[in-house]
Amino acid sequence: MRSVRAKTTIGATAVVAVALVAAGFAVLLVLRSFLTDQAELQAEVTAREVASRIAAEGDAGPITVPSTEDRPVQVVDEDGRTVAVSKDLEKISGTGSADVTPEPRRTGGDEADEPDPGDDSEEPDRGHVSGDPPRFSRGEATVDGETAGYIFAAVDVTIGEGRDVTVYAGAPLTVEQDAVESVREAMLAGLPVLLLVVGSVTWLVTRRALRPVEDIRTEMAAITASEDLSRRVPEPGTRDEVARLARTTNETLAALESSVERQRRFVADASHELRSPIASLRTQLEVGEAHPGLLDVPGAVADTVRLQQLAADLLLLARLDAGERPGRSRVDLAALAREELSQRGAADRVPVTVVAADGVEVLGSPGQLARVLGNLLDNAQRHAAGAVTVSVRREGADAVLAVGDDGSGVPEAERERVFERFVRLDEARGRDDGGAGLGLAIARDVARRHGGTLTVADSPAGGALFVLRLPVA
The missing domain is CATH 1.10.287 (Helix Hairpins)
Known part of the structure; x- marks a missing residue:
């Protein structure tokens, strides 16, 4: 796969796919958690309603369960025996007992011993519902021949002295399962379509973005072929x-x-x-x-x-x-100037005066810097009328080496041109020893390689003044 466009499209599509899958899982988890909370709330409400009815009836007679539509209810005593179930409950699991056959019993003896409604004797004991949070469990129940998953809420009820029962009420998980399944199917169906849209858009956008790059490549290929x-x-x-x-x-x-x-x-x-x-x-x-x-x-x-x-x-x-790259030796410019003049000796056409401060050192190649000074001296003596001056000083962080003469100088319009290779002014071309026009070009190139500059200005004596500036060591 050598195409940047294809790589970008596949990469963007893969990233979007991973993000969508992760987001889908998160949505399903949130949806499942929300629907589970709703089912738990419904189961708790049903369990507390039934528990309140049982507590209101007290211990006066058999426990009965009111109609709860499609929500199964089971009442289990402290011995784990089923004492009441909701209508049409055929099978149950996940509660305190798998038995759906109630075993009701009384607490006051025979029917003849029951208090007469018109009797002013003592009223039956009233129960109460436990204030503890309900306990939740998952299981299955078969109601009127249909089996489904449920969440059961368990609520404790005290209906008489020393007699406690637990009410198990279930809320169906069908809504949760159907909703999660529907959302999952919608995501699975929409994911390929969305990824196709993302890939297509990325392909088109990348193509548009890379079109100038292709134009550049085409033109560069044409330039290479034509060498123009x-x-x-x-x-x-x-x-x-x-x-x-x-x-x-x-x-x-x-x-x-x-x-x-x-x-x-x-x-x-x-x-x-x-x-x-x-x-x-x-x-x-x-x-x-x-x-x-x-x-x-x-x-x-x-x-x-x-x-x-x-x-x-x-x-x-x-x-x-x-x-x-030039060397990194420490070079004393004053010593370099004196050594260069001592080697030239009496062969110089014009006498040279040196005004140099000692201790002005730079880092570089002694040979190349000596070549710069020699070229500047050759140029100065070629144009000087009778005097050439070499000065070395320090100005801030710069070491300055200046070579001046008392000749005709360099016209301002020609002060950059004299540093070009093989360039000689008319006066120099008329001399037999005018040189090839490389001395000043070499001097400037060496100065730049050493991190410095070489410029020309007017000399106080009236001629040209070439100034070399280098960083102090």
Whole structure:
């Protein structure tokens, strides 16, 4: 099952089915409990009515049971003997005795000893009904040939001195059983229909909800097949997760398009930059082979060095683009600046002044940070008129390394463009040592890899001021 729509539909239907089954059981239990309570109440009412009649008659004669319609009644004495039953009661279980043949008896002797109604002698004893809660039990009874289940309520009655009986009155469970059975059958009949409706609605809603996803997938497949990264997936007008997915996908496509375009320009520019020194070097070697006296050895060495530097720059950019993480060594920027200047020595065209505060340390790669400083110094000396300044200081949580010159500066409109790869301003293109236009691009990439920034502004001396900001270690 690979379809999200099918999985969602089956899952939702299963959840609804479980919920309906659980709710159905709960409803049946509540209904059964309610109807049982009603039957117990009816049985108790009947038992107390009969008990009250027996208590009112007292111990003057045989116990009789009034008519109770379809509710069976049995009266049992303290010895477990049946002394009275309701009319048409043929069989009973679940009470104090299974005997339905009453054995009535008197308490005052022979009939001749019964008091005359006109006699003013002593009245017969009156009984009373026990105030204890009734006791309930379940059983069956056969009344007039029909057997059914009943709930019996037992109520104790005292009808004379030392004589107690228990009245058992039953209420039929037929209503409870019929009602529960009807509800159960209705639930079983309606459950498949309801689940079918839930499944159908879920299928349609999921289909509508996933339609934009299918459109996105179709467009992405077309983009993959055509390799046209300028295309974009459709964005639905909603504000849900699918719309955010479409926007994120388009942003990814835009970033990928930009990356591929940048890579294409990089390859084209690298090919162009490599072609010149290689062609020059080959020409000089061919001339030297044909005419050894005309071989320009210094020029060949210069072209080789330029080719070596360009190859090193391209290799570093490839490593940066591949996501290489910088080291985590502690680097003292003041010491780094002094060491870099000591290695450059007298080869610098313009003298460099260092104003550095000691103890300003950052975490990173010493080699890559030295490369950044070297590239900034190369750029400053290439454009400076007569002075280059390097300063190191701390500003809050940032370590700041600044390289300034007194040259013509960088026009404000070009201050972001100078950090692009293979970009050289017109003045730099006119110089033989103008470089390949990779130094500043490498410097900014390294700064970002170290969690910092590299920007350009106006120098107090009138030229350009490149400012490197890194988090303090």
